[in-house]
Amino acid sequence: MNKPTSSERDELQSLYQQAKQKHRMPAALKRQLLAECEARDKRPASWRSWWQLSQLVVGCAAMLLLLSWMPWSPTSDFYQIEVAASSDYRQVQYHRLAEPRSVLTQQAAREDRLQQLWQRQQEQLQRGQAIHTRTALLQQHESNWQLTMCDELQLNLSKELVAQLQLGQSIQPYGSQWVELELAATGQVLAIRATEQVLHCPQNKAGRASFGSGLAG
Amino acid sequence: MLSIPLSWAGTLCPDQLMQHYQKTGASKWLDGLIQHCGDDLYHFILRQSDPALAQDICQQTWLKVMEKRHSFRADSRFKTWLFSIARNALLDELKRQQRWQSLICPDELAHPESQGLAVCPVARQQRFEQALRLLPFLQREALMLQLEGFSVGQISSITNELDETVKSRLRYARRFLQARLGEQNE
Numbered sequence: 001m002n003k004p005t006s007s008e009r010d011e012l013q014s015l016y017q018q019a020k021q022k023h024r025m026p027a028a029l030k031r032q033l034l035a036e037c038e039a040r041d042k043r044p045a046s047w048r049s050w051w052q053l054s055q056l057v058v059g060c061a062a063m064l065l066l067l068s069w070m071p072w073s074p075t076s077d078f079y080q081i082e083v084a085a086s087s088d089y090r091q092v093q094y095h096r097l098a099e100p101r102s103v104l105t106q107q108a109a110r111e112d113r114l115q116q117l118w119q120r121q122q123e124q125l126q127r128g129q130a131i132h133t134r135t136a137l138l139q140q141h142e143s144n145w146q147l148t149m150c151d152e153l154q155l156n157l158s159k160e161l162v163a164q165l166q167l168g169q170s171i172q173p174y175g176s177q178w179v180e181l182e183l184a185a186t187g188q189v190l191a192i193r194a195t196e197q198v199l200h201c202p203q204n205k206a207g208r209a210s211f212g213s214g215l216a217g
Numbered sequence: 218m219l220s221i222p223l224s225w226a227g228t229l230c231p232d233q234l235m236q237h238y239q240k241t242g243a244s245k246w247l248d249g250l251i252q253h254c255g256d257d258l259y260h261f262i263l264r265q266s267d268p269a270l271a272q273d274i275c276q277q278t279w280l281k282v283m284e285k286r287h288s289f290r291a292d293s294r295f296k297t298w299l300f301s302i303a304r305n306a307l308l309d310e311l312k313r314q315q316r317w318q319s320l321i322c323p324d325e326l327a328h329p330e331s332q333g334l335a336v337c338p339v340a341r342q343q344r345f346e347q348a349l350r351l352l353p354f355l356q357r358e359a360l361m362l363q364l365e366g367f368s369v370g371q372i373s374s375i376t377n378e379l380d381e382t383v384k385s386r387l388r389y390a391r392r393f394l395q396a397r398l399g400e401q402n403e
Contacts, residue, residue: 023263
């Protein structure tokens, strides 16, 4: 048989469409299907949506757990260094520890958390970055410590930070003394040890003498 | 997407409606799909069965569309998918009712005598419908799918047959109809 001509196709198409007009889908069936669809749409939880919801919940819980135990990076704001201008020093820095991001409300739990964060950060700093030492003069003002390196740099450490630092036993609880600082490349203080070394400063702009002259030993 | 008003749904083609329905599951998109394809599907199944079975198969088919909307592939044509589901459901039901063997017969069995008579439009319509009923199941199926606008490739996909098989069925079906309706159709 040859391919159907266009007139034959049109004829059959026309007859077919007319035949279809007489046999439409029953309206009751349409209504029934739409009602079923609406019911499914409103149904709060099919097994699929429960599964998706449970996946979401598990995912969020895992993420929270991961975040809560993730080591703080050295650039995180846990160990904060604020820089201030000063006429006496080229730079003045204030070092302090931020409150741990935690929902823990009990003091003991908060301190434990702080300790964990500190240790992780220290491990990271000591493992991943170059550490250098510097000699400084330590002066204690109540619970805050001040470390000065001639007129170049003054570091002010908060009491929370001092409490966490590795302090040599020879550090005196009061007065002034020469110490050796262990510093990370990004400036965080890692340890403070007493030293016999004295820092000889050049004459500063105010004409003050070097530190060495003002201290015994 | 969710904010598309219902009136817009009427302007979308079935494939676009299905994409919306697949994403949202909202009944307005299914409503649009039923408006577009519901009558075509019902008529296709009805011609291959009876009103009670056609309703049952259509219901099963649309319920499967609801259940399996996530398995619809966006690159396929919705109407082809819909008719495939319906056709499989119909064959399963016919086999279950042991009506399948009696409905199929070799393609070459459809050899009507030529009518060759000029008839009025109403009579022609009746003759067409009668001829359609007389066609063997597989030939009728192929022809109706083609008259529904499916290509040979799409009919092959719906019926799980080779293109050549589909073409052969179409050829026999058209020859049969041509003979029943008379030579004046040429």
